[in-house]
Amino acid sequence: MAESVETQAAHHEDAHGHHGEMSFVSKYVFSTDHKVIAMQYLFTGMAMALIGGFMAYAFRMQLAFPGEAVPGYGIVSAANYNALVTNHGTIMIFWVAMPVLIAAFGNFLIPLMCGCDDMVFPKINRLSYQIFLLSAVVLISSFFVEGGGFGGAWTAYPPLSAKAEYSLTKLGSSIWLVAVALEFIAFLLGGINFVTTAMNSRAPGMKLYDIPIVVWMIVVASILFMVSVGPLIAGAFMLLFDQTLGTQFYDPDGAGDPLLWQHLFWFFGHPEVYVVLLPALGIVAEVITTFSRKKLFAYRTVLYTTFGTGVLSFTVWAHHQFVAGIDPRMANIFTLTTLLISVPIAELCFVYIATLFGGSIRLTTPMLWALAFIAEFLIGGVTGIFLGASGSDIYLHDTYFVLAHFHYTFYPIAIIGTFAGITYWYPKMFGRMLNETLGKIHFWGSVISFNVIFIPLFVLGIAGQHRRIFDYRNFPELALPQYQDLRILATFALLVMLAFQVVFLYNFFMSLFKGEKAGNNPWKANTLEWTVPSPPPHGNFAEMPTVYRGPYEYSTPGRDEDYWPQNVPN
Amino acid sequence: MIEHFLPAASSYAQDIDNLFTLIFTLVGFWLVLTEAVFIYLIVKFRKKDGQKAEYYTGEEKHLKRWITVPHFLVLICDIFILVGAVNVWYNVKQQLPEADEIVRVIGQQWAWTFVHAGPDGTIDTDDDIAIVDELHVKVGTTYHFKLEARDVLHSFSVPVFRLKQDAVPGRVITGWFKPTKVGEHDVQCAEICGIGHGLMAARIFIETPEEHAAWLAGQRPIALASANTPQRVED
Numbered sequence: 001m002a003e004s005v006e007t008q009a010a011h012h013e014d015a016h017g018h019h020g021e022m023s024f025v026s027k028y029v030f031s032t033d034h035k036v037i038a039m040q041y042l043f044t045g046m047a048m049a050l051i052g053g054f055m056a057y058a059f060r061m062q063l064a065f066p067g068e069a070v071p072g073y074g075i076v077s078a079a080n081y082n083a084l085v086t087n088h089g090t091i092m093i094f095w096v097a098m099p100v101l102i103a104a105f106g107n108f109l110i111p112l113m114c115g116c117d118d119m120v121f122p123k124i125n126r127l128s129y130q131i132f133l134l135s136a137v138v139l140i141s142s143f144f145v146e147g148g149g150f151g152g153a154w155t156a157y158p159p160l161s162a163k164a165e166y167s168l169t170k171l172g173s174s175i176w177l178v179a180v181a182l183e184f185i186a187f188l189l190g191g192i193n194f195v196t197t198a199m200n201s202r203a204p205g206m207k208l209y210d211i212p213i214v215v216w217m218i219v220v221a222s223i224l225f226m227v228s229v230g231p232l233i234a235g236a237f238m239l240l241f242d243q244t245l246g247t248q249f250y251d252p253d254g255a256g257d258p259l260l261w262q263h264l265f266w267f268f269g270h271p272e273v274y275v276v277l278l279p280a281l282g283i284v285a286e287v288i289t290t291f292s293r294k295k296l297f298a299y300r301t302v303l304y305t306t307f308g309t310g311v312l313s314f315t316v317w318a319h320h321q322f323v324a325g326i327d328p329r330m331a332n333i334f335t336l337t338t339l340l341i342s343v344p345i346a347e348l349c350f351v352y353i354a355t356l357f358g359g360s361i362r363l364t365t366p367m368l369w370a371l372a373f374i375a376e377f378l379i380g381g382v383t384g385i386f387l388g389a390s391g392s393d394i395y396l397h398d399t400y401f402v403l404a405h406f407h408y409t410f411y412p413i414a415i416i417g418t419f420a421g422i423t424y425w426y427p428k429m430f431g432r433m434l435n436e437t438l439g440k441i442h443f444w445g446s447v448i449s450f451n452v453i454f455i456p457l458f459v460l461g462i463a464g465q466h467r468r469i470f471d472y473r474n475f476p477e478l479a480l481p482q483y484q485d486l487r488i489l490a491t492f493a494l495l496v497m498l499a500f501q502v503v504f505l506y507n508f509f510m511s512l513f514k515g516e517k518a519g520n521n522p523w524k525a526n527t528l529e530w531t532v533p534s535p536p537p538h539g540n541f542a543e544m545p546t547v548y549r550g551p552y553e554y555s556t557p558g559r560d561e562d563y564w565p566q567n568v569p570n
Numbered sequence: 571m572i573e574h575f576l577p578a579a580s581s582y583a584q585d586i587d588n589l590f591t592l593i594f595t596l597v598g599f600w601l602v603l604t605e606a607v608f609i610y611l612i613v614k615f616r617k618k619d620g621q622k623a624e625y626y627t628g629e630e631k632h633l634k635r636w637i638t639v640p641h642f643l644v645l646i647c648d649i650f651i652l653v654g655a656v657n658v659w660y661n662v663k664q665q666l667p668e669a670d671e672i673v674r675v676i677g678q679q680w681a682w683t684f685v686h687a688g689p690d691g692t693i694d695t696d697d698d699i700a701i702v703d704e705l706h707v708k709v710g711t712t713y714h715f716k717l718e719a720r721d722v723l724h725s726f727s728v729p730v731f732r733l734k735q736d737a738v739p740g741r742v743i744t745g746w747f748k749p750t751k752v753g754e755h756d757v758q759c760a761e762i763c764g765i766g767h768g769l770m771a772a773r774i775f776i777e778t779p780e781e782h783a784a785w786l787a788g789q790r791p792i793a794l795a796s797a798n799t800p801q802r803v804e805d
């Protein structure tokens with residue numbers, strides 16, 4: 001053991017010396033440093049979020065004021081509308097939630113929290129980001145080709161997605177598919193690093209039960225992603241061949257089957273929900289333990305529950321296909337598995353809530369975000385029951401109830417969880433504190449307006465409003481003025497929410513220069529990243545740390561301090 | 571609850587509404603209870619000067635039961651919901667009652683064609699009546715529908731019936747409904763099917779037998795060969 005520490009330390013000295021005088025380009029553009037790559041993922045994800053948010057603005061304006069030119073976009077035609085909703089979904093999941101939650105936080109946190117100088121395969125890590133950036137450029141280019149962007153929904157069901165004569169976006173469909181495939185390759189490469197580094201490169205003394213929950217969650221999420229994505233990559237290639245080479249994998253005229261794609265897509269697509277959920281749950285665990293000064297309630301239960309959820313998540317995919325034309329008897333099995341998965345997820349929520357019991361809670365901005373995650377995610381969770389139950393899904397499938405449900409899961413994951421993470425680790429990332437007042441204004445503005453967007457959409461879903469319609473005036477029962485009022489309300493709330501993001505961007509960039517200096521450990525937290533300077537230097541640890549205890553020893557009896565960093569000897 | 575927004579006009583619509591209400595009650599109870607406990611804890615355990623937080627590992631028996639008991643209660647609620655869901659599903663999708671009449675429903679970009687039995691009461695005969703975007707049915711009659719798609723996926727959705735079924739090219743999917751209330755309502759395509767998806771609206775006319783007979787009398791059979799037989803391009 002001692003020998004390996006020495007080797008690592010020597011390697012680190014070497015790395016430090018060697019990279020002493022790097023040019024700006026090699027330091028920030030072609031760097032193999034995990035922290036720089038994390039920032040690249042973070043900023044790319046934030047830029048893509050702005051694009052995805054703009055798309056939401058354009059199509060929500062069309063829904064509120066159908067047929068009128070949208071300021072900054074123009075008239076939204078039916079084809080524009082389909083391309084906007086398709087790419088909004090694609091971008092928010094694959095180019096925002098994944099790069100930020102897994103890649104940015106995974107890259108930043110895993111080496112720092114595990115006590116090592118970098119990822120195990122730094123060059124693969126760099127390659128991962130470069131392919132990811134390429135995939136984003138490819139995706140954006142698809143909006144500008146002849147025929148416009150792909151508009152067959154983010155699920156890309158064939159035959160619509162497979163034949164240009166149906167989709168009318170020959171190039172757009174193929175480029176979209178290539179972009180998604182490239183993105184998957186980027187995350188396969190990233191996943192290799194996350195799992196290997198966390199499993200093989202931890203500081204001496206850090207046993208499996210001493211790993212912070214967020215690292216565990218990112219590892220499990222990476223494994224889920226790598227196991228589930230294979231079939232979809234194969235499926236994506238078959239779809240690409242159908243589009244470009246005239247094969248008929250999904251074409252009933254050639255004895256293919258359109259439903260095959262749905263199985264391949266959702267076999268990936270459902271675990272994918274947990275791929276982004278788990279890192280967010282991990283971030284929340286770190287934040288609520290730090291700011292309630294409490295040990296995480298039942299660490300091992302959380303861990304085993306997470307593994308169980310991961311396994312179960314592979315058995316629920318066909319609940320997306322109850323009415324898709326599969327054998328109706330299958331629905332009974334998938335209803336059973338889907339209801340079962342509510343048990344571990346409910347358990348995780350209960351454990352987090354139990355952690356607050358007996359705590360000393362400080363309502364800082366990151367803590368507000370973490371608590372809001374639990375409050376809002378619960379709503380997303382329980383509304384999933386209506387859809388997992390086959391009988392009620394007959395009515396609710398493909399209505400706005402589904403849309404509101406998954407936004408109540410993905411918004412807490414991708415937005416609330418991300419903000420919890422950014423506000424919590426910002427001092428470590430940039431060495432300065434964010435402004436708390438602005439942070440709280442941004443928090444309340446974003447969370448309240450989020451609820452005002454999506455509660456009306458639940459109501460519209462119950463009233464039978466189906467999805468992906470650019471103009472409801474064609475459906476007399478949906479064109480009623482009371483429903484139009486709800487659409488306008490949701491759109492108005494979206495405008496408010498987008499406006500509040502300006503507060504965040506201002507706070508984020510101003511604090512880079514004007515924020516109060518953070519010091520090593522502003523939150524008095526236990527995990528290893530707080531033992532190094534903020535921002536951490538290249539190579540992270542001047543001296544490789546040794547770990548003596550688990551990450552959540554807050555308020556341990558018999559100690560004066562209410563925290564006990566992992567690397568402090570007894 | 572759903573009926574507050576939209577009438578229930580088929581024999582199984584009420585069952586689906588009841589299932590919705592059952593789930594709403596159970597999960598609503600849990601949601602309110604959990605959020606209440608959650609907010610109570612946040613308020614109760616706010617930071618107080620000079621007071622340290624308690625230290626629990628979460629393995630203490632008297633504390634852990636606060637997790638395990640709700641955990642089993644959730645499981646019990648799940649069983650209720652499962653039984654309700656499977657029961658409704660079985661009646662709507664698995665067990666088809668004897669049909670009084672058959673109607674063909676054909677989706678294509680971007681219209682619905684409905685092939686009604688003519689005066690002879692049977693489908694696939696010369697007096698069939700095929701109409702675009704209008705479905706005429708008799709109240710109190712059990713229908714089987716034979717659902718097809720010509721090009722891409724569509725989804726035959728009749729919200730007042732609480733009915734939805736995707737149409738898949740290359741397959742004929744059989745389902746059923748029994749209208750229970752007269753009226754005129756929307757039929758939607760609920761699966762994105764290209765740029766005209768938002769225009770793929772049809773209407774369903776639920777009529778008394780007399781009204782239906784009068785409507786039938788005013789129709790001229792159209793020998794729409796293309797509408798009766800699934801169009802398959804043979805290579």
